[in-house]
Amino acid sequence: MLVDTRWSAWGEEIEVQVTEAAALSAAVGRVGRMLDEVEAACSLQRGDAEIHAVNLAQGLPVRVSVRLAGLLRSALWVARMTDGSVSPVAIEEPPTGVPSIHPEPTFADVQIDDDTVLAPWGVSFDISDTAKADTADRAAELVASELECGVLVRIGGAIATAGHCPAGGWQVTVPGDGGIELPAGASMSSVSAGRVFHGREALSGEWDQVSVVAGDALWAYAASSAAIVRGLGAVPWLEQHDLAARLVDNSGRVYTTRSWSHPHAA
Template identity: 30%
Template sequence: MGGKTTWKIWGLSAAMTVETAHLLKPAKAIVDSVLAEVELASSRFRPDSEVMQLARTGANNTSISPTLALLIDGALKAARDSDGDVDPLLGGELANLGYDRDFARLPAITAKGVSIIQGPLRPILWPLIQLNGTKLTLPAGTALDLGATAKAMAADLAAARVAEELDTAALVSLGGDIATAGNAKEPWQVLVRDTDADPWQQVSLHSGFAMATSSTRKRRWSHRGLAMHHILDPAFGLPAHRVHSSITVAESTCLQANTYTTAGIVRGAKALQWLESMNLPARLVGLDGTVQGTSRWPAPARKPGSVSENG
């Protein structure tokens, strides 16, 4: 029987399960090491992180750590795969919207204001990022935000390192970003739900696959009397228009899954058709709780006398 542990990190709920129970403690140490490396490289809330140092000095053929180079390479892949809907240069915009500190310290929403969803078009500059090995050049005046992709990559890296170093199947979950590695004897059972009040579904996740959920409901705060959420539309640098409360996608890596969930939130009403066209298993929950799925998403299990929650 496997071993499981849960904890809090980056203001998120984290969990890890290993198939070999007695390896839980060394596995947790490996995960902690990976997360510490990722945080030191990419946090926007640590003044000593590499991302914050670059925000102060800029980057012009600047040497960076292999960890940050790997994270930026993943963020650029996400930008390409989403046609720019996942933009790694939104650090300045997030800070201007008040998201300039750890989420737990942000002001709670106290008014019924709605997020600004339109404004002047911002220049799309991420294609100008130059990454050559560990040498980085950023467009002048820009700031990195690797929050979404770095978290997903951290889950991928942590699960893979546990499986490789300890020879056990592992699942790592970081705030809805779930990665697996190793050869599990049975599929992992995953509960898909954004908040306790939302419709839920249990699905089987086969070893070597990943799942991510992007939400417009959890990371919200108040800024100048308006309700904000953390997924920005890169076209405007403002919170994406809320059509879905959450989108979940299963893919071969957590980075890929998170790319499509984030881009789906940005695409709003076009998300379902787009995810279907990509032949992705995806589950979309509307603001009213209505659940839709692509053709590859598993139908909810039926119990005698029950009604499918997807309706």
């Protein structure tokens, strides 16, 4: 029997569905604890978050927890996979009259060696969105493994599934398009143009909403966010990566990639 619950955390709506009613309470506890730990590691809205030590280091190496190191690696992986379209790095603008840094550092200049992070001077990180998608993946895998049930975890627009799925697959909502079916192990992310990406508005003037189905929520988030940023070049880029995607432009017209087949978008 499929059961679910929802609550709010870290500025997002959280949803957990499990295929075994007896597992719901334990699943919620595990997801909630993981969210708390990740938020404490990297939320810029928390004054005690560990990420602040990294952002204040400014060219000096800083040791971090295993969790934060992993989250930073995931964010840098997203940057590499999207050719920098979705980057965790923000560059501090120099004061008026002061020449900018030449060359300007990028995500490729960040080094992580075990638990030590070294970023160039002027670089700061915002990894909240990638961390949420990454946490959806990890939380779903943890619940499925430890509680031996099928599970869906949604954190905002990022959805991850693990374990066996209910009859008929996981039914999820695509903004503006009703429901689709996700098979076992599939993930989806929906991103709107109004979302702020690491200190800048990702407004290309083309897409209002992008939904992507992929093998994990982190890649789905990366691809949907990159599509918003890439504008007209998004569709061939998504096709190149053989991703199932639905894009809505600013006039409400809908475009889909070859891999998107409603209602089974995977």
